[in-house]
Amino acid sequence: MTESGLVLTRHHGAPDQTTLAGYERVGGYGALRRAVQIGPDEVAVQVKASGLRGRGGAAFPTATKWSFLPKETFPRYLCVNADESEPGCFKDRVLMEEYPHQFLEGVLIAAFALRVTHSFIYIRGEYRSQRELLERAVEEVYRAGYAGRDVLGSGWGCELIVHGGAGAYICGEETALLESLEGRRGQPRLKPPFPAVKGLYGQPTVVNNVETLSNLPFIVEQGGAAYAATGTEASPGTRLFCVSGHVEHPGTFEVPMGRTTFRDLVELAGGVWKGRKFKAMQPGGGSMQILGPEHLDTPLDFKAVADAGSSLGAGALVVMDESTCVVNVAMRLVDFYRHESCGKCVPCREGTYFESELMHRLEAGVATRSELADLSDVCANMDGRCFCPLGDTATWFVMSAYRRFPEEFEMHCGAGVCPVRYRQEVMV
Amino acid sequence: MADLPTSSKSAEMLDTATIRRIADMKGKYPEARSAVLPSLWAVQDKLGYLPTWSLEAVASQLGLLPSDVEAVSSFYSMYFNHRPGRHIVQVCLNVSCGLRGADELLEQLRESLELDDEGNTPDGSFTIEGTVECLGACGGAPMLQVDRYSYVDLTPETAVELVQGIRAEDGRRR
Structure with missing residues (x-):
């Protein structure tokens, strides 16, 4: 473990981390050299020892995912999911903007360990300046001989391609990402077969997140055990958490998993803003369930948060103060899912439409109580019945918020206005 | 698929620099079809939006049907089929x-x-x-x-x- 306990942001403050020269001055690409020396199998052993789990949201153990690739099937591909668009999540942006070479070194280490010949970085269309920054970094990487033919004299070669999306949240779902990368509409594929067996162009493919891969230079350099030691046994490593909403200083904070609590994160972000009281929080990103004040002391541990009824998801934390109307928040989220539903399956396409229409009526105070009952019914018919997680998760926040704040939902019915906002305006 | 368009009048309307960019991208991917999104970006960067003739041009450059390309351009919210503000x-x-x-x-x-x-x-x-x-x-x-x-x-x-x-x-x- 480093003195600072930091992994992803350990080079914070070092100059010129967006250039190859700046990154090499702090030892950058030394881990790739080491990977080439120890060989692909040993890299995989270290990743397994690190206990690293995917940082895109599903938290699947990275080494296990890698091990699903059929042994002798080539070509195989690595696709990096840089389609960050989970509401409340902005860590991959930070990792690509501030440490692009650390990220690219991680991509190359994974590509080497998996013996792929092509690595694709699928970056969302809105991250246009970040895409251009990465493209410049990739050019430097080629010129230095870290990508292209015969990398560092190893006999292994790899092409590195930055691929821009064009505005579709669904492309963060791995099979939709593959469809999009193949030049099609970003609609998810039926699983199985899983990408590890049949992915890009029908070949074995690993899809990993930006933050996941940004950990690899540290893991290879210092060993998997050193990485694991930064967290706890059940939740090894650190994470770059995104704290936003009603806090004084929103931002990203790298903290050890397991040993840090939600309260610590809120305090790192300066506490609840304007001296107000905490009402609720959404960990994990827009898809995840709402939690209350009694969960502030829950550690950032996969199981502890799952036991609390939510998930660490993609590493976001949105804080809501006492003035927040949760119906309004839920309305925003279902609007988002309605807009982003790809239209492939009926429960999601029709369900998100219904949810959104109803939430607008509820927020405006014109919905009836029987409509509110319909909302529960429709959500129950979506969760678990949609083709991909988008439709399932489009129900999670709204239903968890309804369960936690039933009176707040019910008092909107027939009120003629949003009662939460009305009360605030009248009291001022 | 026998009668894929190999060249068309619409392709001639694209400037040579954009055509070259599309050809470069086509060569970069293991399969040409993967170049659809980046090609549409190249065209939109040049024209500001994606007129119907440009979809045909991209299709002809990549050996696809115009409908293959339109299916893509209509799915993603950042592609415009009409000219937006500057x-x-x-x-x-x-x-x-x-x-x-x-x-x-x-x-x-x-x-x-x-x-x-x-x-x-x-x-x-x-x-x-x-x-x-x-x-x-x-x-x-x-x-x-x-x-x-x-x-x-x-x-x-x-x-x-x-x-x-x-x-x-x-x-x-x-």
Whole structure:
């Protein structure tokens, strides 16, 4: 473990981390050299020892995912999911903007360990300046001989391609990402077969997140055990958490998993803003369930948060103060899912439409109580019945918020206005 | 698939630099079809939007049917089938921005810029979009993005100033 306990942001403050020269001055690409020396199998052993789990949201153990690739099937591909668009999540942006070479070194280490010949970085269309920054970094990487033919004299070669999306949240779902990368509409594929067996162009493919891969230079350099030691046994490593909403200083904070609590994160972000009281929080990103004040002391541990009824998801934390109307928040989220539903399956396409229409009526105070009952019914018919997680998760926040704040939902019915906002305006 | 178009009149309307960019991208991927999204970006960067003839041109360059390309261009929200304003302003209204006043910010922009129903300013300088994905800058909420750049920690007033400033800058350049 480093003195600072930091992994992803350990080079914070070092100059010129967006250039190859700046990154090499702090030892950058030394881990790739080491990977080439120890060989692909040993890299995989270290990743397994690190206990690293995917940082895109599903938290699947990275080494296990890698091990699903059929042994002798080539070509195989690595696709990096840089389609960050989970509401409340902005860590991959930070990792690509501030440490692009650390990220690219991680991509190359994974590509080497998996013996792929092509690595694709699928970056969302809105991250246009970040895409251009990465493209410049990739050019430097080629010129230095870290990508292209015969990398560092190893006999292994790899092409590195930055691929821009064009505005579709669904492309963060791995099979939709593959469809999009193949030049099609970003609609998810039926699983199985899983990408590890049949992915890009029908070949074995690993899809990993930006933050996941940004950990690899540290893991290879210092060993998997050193990485694991930064967290706890059940939740090894650190994470770059995104704290936003009603806090004084929103931002990203790298903290050890397991040993840090939600309260610590809120305090790192300066506490609840304007001296107000905490009402609720959404960990994990827009898809995840709402939690209350009694969960502030829950550690950032996969199981502890799952036991609390939510998930660490993609590493976001949105804080809501006492003035927040949760119906309004839920309305925003279902609007988002309605807009982003790809239209492939009926429960999601029709369900998100219904949810959104109803939430607008509820927020405006014109919905009836029987409509509110319909909302529960429709959500129950979506969760678990949609083709991909988008439709399932489009129900999670709204239903968890309804369960936690039933009176707040019910008092909107027939009120003629949003009662939460009305009360605030009248009291001022 | 026998009768794929190999060349067409529409392809001749694309400038040679864009055609070269498409050919480069086609060569970069194991399968040519993967070059559809980047090719559409190349065309839109050049023309500002994707007229129907340009979809045919991309299809012919990549050996695809025009409908294959149109299926893609119509799916992704960042491709335009009509000419938008000179600058695209995306206002994030998702949760983190909404909690910090994004609705008021958009409202102020709408009023002071006299937007039409499609979100365009009367002089064609801006298209303002309020239905966008979370733009991944929640640490600086409320925020908006003008073309490729993010502007964070805004208030309704600074957002209007920002957009007016860009308009004034454009005026000086012309």
